[in-house]
Amino acid sequence: MSQFNVVSASSSFRPTRHAFELNFMLRTRIALSDDDGSIHHFGFSFVEAQRIISGELDPNILVDVIGRVYNMSQVHQSSPNDSKNKRVTVDIEDAAKTKMGITLWGSYADQIVNFVSKGCQGPVVIVCQFCKIEEYARTRSLSTSMYATRILINSDVEEITQFHKGLLPEDRNTPFNPFVGCALLTTSPTEAAFSGLALSPVDLLQHSGNGDVICVIAQVLQVNKEKGWYKIEVVVYDEFGIANLTVFDRNAFNYLGITATDLGAESGKIYLNVEDNDGWPKKLDSFVGKKFIFKVGIEVLEWNVFTFLTVQKMTDNPTILYKYSVHCLPQIDLTSVMDDLTTPDMNKSKQLLRGDGRRLSFHDVEASPSKETPSTCKRSATDLSDDGQSSGEFMMNIDDALKKVKIEKN
Known part of the structure; x- marks a missing residue:
C-alpha cells in the first residue's frame, strides 16, 4: 500500500482497540504481494463469552468469538423479497462452557443456512469476527455488523481445528439442533418487535x-x-x-x-x-x-x-x-x-x-x-x-x- 494517511482512531464506535487507523484516499494504491506466513490471515482476538454477558467489555468496540453451535433458530424475514432483514439466531458454547446467542443478518444468515443445507456431520464450530455487543432487556448477546463481520464455519484454520480437538466426547457426539431445512418464517416488523417477550x-x-x-x-x-x-x-x-x-x-x-x-x-x-x-x-x-x-x-x-x-x-x-x-x-x-x-x-x-x-x-x-x-x-x-x-x-x-x-x- 502507498499514499495513505495514518490517523488516530478517535471515534467511539470502531472494530478494534487499535490506537490508529488508515485512511485511503483517491491517490492510494494497493497491490497484491507474495504471502508472508508470519502475518496471520485473520488476526483474531477472541474474548470469553462471560466477559460479554457480564458487561465488562465496551459495547462500542467489535469483538471476536469462537464456539460450538448447539442450537439454531428458524429464519425470520419480514417479506420474501426483503433479504437484508433476513435473520437467524445461533446459540454457541465457548471453551469455558458459557452459552451465548448470536444474531446473523442478511448474507451472514445465508451463510449458515447454506452450510446447514449441505448436511453437516459432527460438531459445528463457528468463528464470528467483528461482532457488535447488543443489550436487550438486560440480556447481552452478539449481532453481526453490516459490513465488518466475518463468519467462518468449520473452516480449515488453526483456531477452529484446535477448538475441535478440545471438545469433550459428549460435545463431539452431540450435533447442534437446527430447524430441518431452515424453513423461512415470514415475520412482519411489528410481530418481530414482540418476539421473545413473555x-x-x-x-x-x-x-x-x-x-x-x-x-x-x-x-x-x-x-x-x-x-x-x-x-x-x-x-x-x-x-x-x-x-x-x-x-x-x-x-x-x-x-x-x-x-x-x-x-x-x-x-x-x-x-x-x-x-x-x-x-x-x-x-x-x-x-x-x-x-x-x-x-x-x-x-x-x-x-x-x-x-x-x-x-x-x-x-x-x-x-x-x-x-x-x-x-x-x-x-x-x-x-x-x-x-x-x-x-x-x-x-x-x-x-x-x-x-x-x-x-x-x-x-x-x-x-x-x-x-x-x-x-x-x-x-x-x-x-x-x-x-x-x-x-x-x-x-x-x-x-x-x-x-x-x-x-x-x-
Missing part, C-alpha cells in the same frame, strides 16, 4: 425494575386530555390492574394514520369553525375501548421514585393478539371486583415528558411560568407531581369510569 399482567408494570421491557395486553379506558404535550397518555387496564402509558407520535401514527402535526392542523380548523369545540382531536377517542398488545419500556428515576411507562411498540393486529392471548393468565370476572380496583400511586406512575423531538400538541397552550423552565420551555420534573389531577381526583375519575363500564356490561 406476556405479563398490567400490574407488573408498577413493580418492574429500571430498564425492563414488559409485554402486556390491555384495553384502553381513556385518553388523558390534560397530557397532550409531546405525547398521548392512555389509561389501560386488564383483569389485574390499571396503568398510564405514554404513546409517542410514531406509534400513534401507525394506528391513526395521521401525524401529530397534521392532526393539530386539522383540529385547529375544526376549532375555528365550531364555537363549542374544546380543541380536542376526536380521532384520539378511537383508542378508547380498543384492545392492544403493548411493548412497554420501564424507566425509574431513583431520586424521585418516578416510574415512566413508555410504549415502544403497540398493535391491535388480531393475529398477534391471538398468539399472545393463548398464553394469558386465567381471567377474573371484572364485575365481581370492579369496585375494588384502584389506580397505582400516581407519585410512582407519573409519566415523564420524554420524546423524539416531535410535539404531540393539538392546540397552542399558554403554560404558566411555574410549569416551564425559561431555558427549555419544558415542564420540570419537580412540577410533574403537581400537574393536572391529584391522586385522589384521578382515583375518583377511574372509579367512575370503571363503574360506567360495569353498568354497560350489566
